[in-house]
Amino acid sequence: TDSWISVSALDDIPDDDVIGVSVNGHPIALYKMDGEVFATDNVCTHGQALLSDGFLEDGEIECPLHQGKFCIKTGKAMCLPLTDDIQTYVTRVEDDQVFLRLG
Numbered sequence: 001t002d003s004w005i006s007v008s009a010l011d012d013i014p015d016d017d018v019i020g021v022s023v024n025g026h027p028i029a030l031y032k033m034d035g036e037v038f039a040t041d042n043v044c045t046h047g048q049a050l051l052s053d054g055f056l057e058d059g060e061i062e063c064p065l066h067q068g069k070f071c072i073k074t075g076k077a078m079c080l081p082l083t084d085d086i087q088t089y090v091t092r093v094e095d096d097q098v099f100l101r102l103g
């Protein structure tokens, strides 16, 4: 569906950091950078690691397992060992709640 789903309070995402949430059973990583919120799949495209356990710097999330990096805005895989980009999701903030669309 293309409906907006409430996924987090804005304040629950620390500044310049990442948290993991479950959206309809789907693991999603939520990032806050310069007051803006971005969302990607949480499971790395390379292996069984959660990007929310990784390290956010300069708009890139570093996977905790093999240090691959994705751009959090585009999902683009920025370096080896990553070869596949990660899915991103459109987010919206309204009344201090974060919404996203899975579809």
Ligand code: FES
Residues within 6 Å of the ligand: 044, 045, 046, 047, 048, 049, 063, 064, 065, 066, 067, 068, 081, 082
């Ligand atoms: Fe993420 Fe290998 S599992 S880089």
